[in-house]
Amino acid sequence: MKSRAVLTGTHFLSGDLACAEGAIAAGCRFFGGYPITPATEISERMSRRLVEVGGVYIQMEDEIGSLAAVIGASYTGKKAMTATSGPGFSLMQENIGLAVMTEAPLVIVNIMRGGPSTGQPTMPSQQDVMQAKWGSHGDYEIIALAPSSVQEMFDLTIDCFNLAESYRVPVMLLADEIIGHMSERVKIPPPEEITIIDRKKPKVPPNEYRPFKPDDDLVPPMGCFGEGYRFHATGLTHDEKGAPKTVSVEEQTKLVRRLCDKIRKNTHKIVRVQEVMLEDAEVAVLAYGIASRAALSAVRKARKEGIKAGLLRLITIWPFPTELVAKMADHVTAIVVPEMNYGQLVREVERAAKTTPVSLLSKLGEEPHRPSEIITAMRRALQ
Amino acid sequence: MTTEEAEVEPRIGVYVCHCGLNIAGTVDCEEVAEFASTLPNVVVAEDTRYACSDQGQETIKKDIKEHNLNRVVVASCSPRLHEPTFRKTCEEAGLNKYLFEMANIREHCSWVHLHDKKAATEKAKDLVRAAVAKVTLLEPAIESEVPITTSALIIGGGVAGIQAALDLADTGYKVYLVEKEPSIGGRMAQIDKTFPTMDCSICILAPKMSDVGHHPNVELLTNSEVQEVKGYIGNFKVKVLKKPRYVTDECSACNECSEVCPITAPNEFDVGLATRRAIYTPFAQAVPSTYIVDRDLCLNKEGIMACDKCIRACEREAIDFDMKPETLELEVGTIIVATGADVYDPSSLPNYGYTRYLNVITSLEFERLINAGGPSGGNLIRPSDKKIPESVAFIQCVGSRTDKGNQYCSNVCCMNTIKDSLLIKEHWPDVKIYVFYVDIRAFGKGFEDLYKRAKEEGAIFIRGLPAEVIEDRKTRNLWLIGENTLQKELYRVNVGMVVLSIGIEPRPGSDVIQRLFTLSRTPDGFFMEAHPKLRPVDTPTGGIFLAGCAESPKDIKDSVTQASAAAARAGILMAQGKVTVEAITPRPIPENCEFCGLCARVCPYNAILVDKERERVEVIEAACTGCGTCGAECSFDALHMRHFTNTQILAQIDALTETEADKKIIAFCCNWCAYAGADFAGVSRMQYPPNVRIIRTMCSGRVSPKFVEHAFSRGAGAVLVAGCHPGDCHYIDANLQTQKRVEKLWKKMERLGVDKERLQLLWASAAEGERVASKIREMQAKLDKLAPEEIEKAKGVFAGS
């Protein structure tokens, strides 16, 4: 019989809906959110689908509360998510920090729109890329994926949950208004073909349990509320027992380092990219999300026109695949970075590319890049 | 039609009663009758042996018909006694009862001037003249009826209150039984056995208690006190304060709370011989069985819960420390006062050593000791060593029949001691028993037999109370030293334990009850009945009755008897369903009225509505009680005070001052206190000067300044205005107006240079006959010194009033 959670089959869906289906398929059973364009459809879909699969949908009073509730749900062992866009994302920064500090596995979908502030609610952008990494205070690492198709809205949402569960970290799906709203063919595989990863459970009896004592991969097994571990978690700096350590240099260093390192040291495992015709490329286009679609056709056209072009599409933008980009930079003469912002991820590329010239192809608001624009950019870069 | 009747020429019959020798012994009745016949409009005037006898009444009826009399005067006893009788006589003869008047020539004349036949006779003539003057002006009236609320209030949950409640409830009336203690039962619940039958007291009381507790018609209000009483016969509005128990009806009396309660205190019910907790029930058979928290003892004060042991122990969650007192407003038609009595505190008699010597106990403590359910489990142990004494002495009349305590006999102590001596003999035949007495009063049914039995059982009765009780330091035994007044020899008896047979005295709170219900009390302090012989359970206030020790010390049987009687009296009223309001309420005379509203202002019952704008004045019949203080306040003759009209009273004054005015004291007495007091003086044969002439008004508030001035203008030697004590006024506070008016008059007299001493104000209760008598003596003394010029002067200045 067909599972109600996984709607196996081929569908014609918008990105937002595909994302919701991905979440349900991944086992998400709690959604706390607040309506915001262009992410509203995710809430709407979840409010219907979660009830069907016996999950919980709650529309909170704001995005701060939404993420707080999601953290709470996560601590009971539920897979939980929220979906929002720029302004809401800003409100969530406080509790992104809390989620990082308390190592709550959860997923935040951000369907990016034009900013700053209320900006352009119905227009696409990639303006929250840096905020996703640096938005909350203090040193921390998170994971962010950038889908470039409706199918990926489905697939990557599942990946987000798996990563969150593996590393006990908030994971973000950074899509944009176009991907969210455009409709495409989506293949939903049968449940058995979908990989689901669940958080590590403690192997010790409650009295020996140390909620923040990591294994070798630096990730602590997670006991959940109601399971009898009776542990304490706090946004304050804490020791392995979860006891507040507000003045200890040692604990602060130990904790902050581990929270970052559990991602940094596992970057190679986490990072996923798509390489197109890079083997002999002279000029490389580095793109992600919506921009990578134009980039792909641009690269193909360019080849026909005799330009040795290649594409590096980042599926994982955080942690940033520095080594990978650096290696590529050694083989190309120029790198073109089309972004739907005034230059954000390009800075990371420049940092990695060292001497290899990197040129930004910025787009703000209105419609996305055209392949021709990217080709022109490549020519300019090669001169 | 009333006016028509009034207009026909008055034809008056006067009947002068001998009352055997009660009157005739002092007053020359023939002469008085003779004199009466000379008065205007008198058609028939005869003297008769007993006017109240059937024969006497028949004569009156016959005359009314034959001589078609339209007015009748009977000169005999107090109207408070026989006015109803003769009014009935008139009615039976078809004469409106308001056309009858009495001259009180017994209580106010023959009985109080026993040794001055001449003066008494003259006084009797005056009183008859005044009565005739008044009756001439009387008007027929139809009484209006007021419905009676068919529910009763009983104050006091002792055996008397319980009995009265059951009787009324069984008759089908709603009864509110108010008891200020946590349980009903009263003293009978404390007593072990009853005399003379030796029944187990609680065994026969408990069933009655639970009957009351469960009776559908009885609403039991324990831990409650009456706060305010308003209204009048048949229509009382009573405020009752129900104090919180802090335990709800959910309580199953399982005692769990009491067991965990860490606070203990001596149990009042066991007279302090046993211990109770802060949360407790006074005794096993208590009704209601619901426990109660003694908040003075309890650790939880000022809303702070320091201890919650009981709360946690109570499975039914029946304990609620946030209970608040509530005030219930009851509407009742009748009230029975059964507030019981207190016991005499012997610690005020140092020679008996109570509270100094452990083994000197009171008869009440004895009851708890001998009681199987009591602190010693029924063992007669002496407090000092908890051993059974070899000998016990009873001392009688402790606090009774003595100047040191109360003057009166407490009625039950003799029999109680006889009973107690038999109880001891029954359990411990070898215990030696002495009873020291003054007289043994074994007057009741079966009492003498019991007394005999006690003597046969070996109880030794010695006449003559010990002068002193002395404790033997070592043995804690007691030496009783006194004189055997029969053998005229001193005795010195050594006993193991002494029982003081303490007397009964009025409750400390009696004065409060007295005020609340406007009752009177005898000099002993017990509540006074309306008439010692004929209305022994009524009070002077209509609709209120007495039962049990509140009225006088009595045993269980008498209390129960009186309770049933009171219940019957109350029942009669409620069965009738209505009372007729005496036609003595005012009628406004709009043409005279200035609509100043003064009458409305002084009315204690807000029974007068004055509308200045629309020039209307209205009297609310049902609310008005006819005190007449409005009439006294009105300076425009705009209120016609029925049956006590200005013209009628002025006519009485004229009549009484017709001869030798200057030698006379005109006294205005209120019906309830002063007039009744004067009656009491008569009943008690207190002698006082014969020159006083009493005019009866319902309330001293009726006495209009113009009456006093008129009396002086007629050359009266002195004037007395007498009413109830402030606070005791039967019309709430109408007598405060009296005081104001008299004070005004005094000022006026001073201003006009008239000796203000000639006008006197007296507060006297129905029990204070002596107070009335001595006042009259005092005034007479002043009068004797009064100069004729003074009289003339007053005549002058008050002329025309």
Place this chain on the structure above:
Amino acid sequence: MNQGDRMTQHPLAKYLRSERMPHIWCEGCGNGVLLSSFLTALDELKVDLDKIVVVSGIGCIGRAAGYVNVDSFHTTHGRAIAFATGVKLANPDLQVVVISGDGDLFAIGGNHFIHAARRNIDIKVICANNFNYGMTGGQYGPTTPLEAWTTTTPYGNIEHPFNLVHLAAASGAVYVARWTTLHVRRLKDSIKKSLQKEGFSFIEVISPCPTIFDRYNKRGTAVEVMKWFRLISNVKHGYDPARTEITNNQIIVGEFVDVERPSYGRLLREMTKRVQEKLKEEKAK
């Protein structure tokens, strides 16, 4: 022997993370009393300690969560209720209690409070009200009395305080009570009652802050403040919440609201059941 060991003798020791005692709270602070009443309530109800979660926000009382020997979470400032909402809805078997302060719950967290009450989320909120921000050194907050002196109202407070009881009742709480820290037993009973009741409960605990607020405002020592509570508090169960505002001469305490209303969780579960049954039928066709 060290204090941790001695703690373990205390009848409430098993409910505490004894090793973290003594707590950080000042001498005479009401928080300790509140905590002890809460633990006594758990003890008397024999609550399954594996099934209870204590959530707190920021402020002195925020540390309470860390001291209770059950699953507990110390959230960011003001977010305790939002977090608790997530916990309760995600696992209805858990008994979720929020213990936090007046500033945390009603200033920065005010929005979460009124909405959780409106939704009737089945959580129990216990608020320690000390009339100021104690932990940050005594700034004024949403409950600071008019004219009171705090470090940020050097000329006296010109803001009107919230009446928390009224606010909670108006927002839809099914159980609302207020006690002072002197009414420990009654407080404990209210906590027990709320724990046994479905829906959003709110208990305000008027608490001394002897080191900061009470000192600034010349209320004297903790004992004197408690005596003052005794003097001016007035038990009025069922009193109109609108008329329970705290004044300088009266603190009306008692249970003000105790009504039945289906909780969000119950309605959600009922709806889910309906929907799923409908789907089954459709599938059957």
Place this chain on the structure above:
Amino acid sequence: MVLPKKLWRTPLDTEKISLPKAEITIQPDLCKGCDFCIEFCPRKVLEKSDQLNKRGIYPPKVADESKCTICGFCTAICPDFAIFITEKKCKEGCEDEK
């Protein structure tokens, strides 16, 4: 019910009534010296100690254990879990359990 004016006797059953005897445990070093227990004990069982504890404050000490009713208010009102009462196991010092 008629009440005597004063109840002056020690009840006859006084020694039959055995109230549990208290064992008061004070943990001086946990005490922060708020004095709640001393002030609000309904029986005034406690008083300030004359010895400083580790924190340098004067904790309470038992003035008269016999007055204690084990109402437990001190335990309830203590913010620092520094005092608690238990029932003395009846050996010496309290009535024989019948």
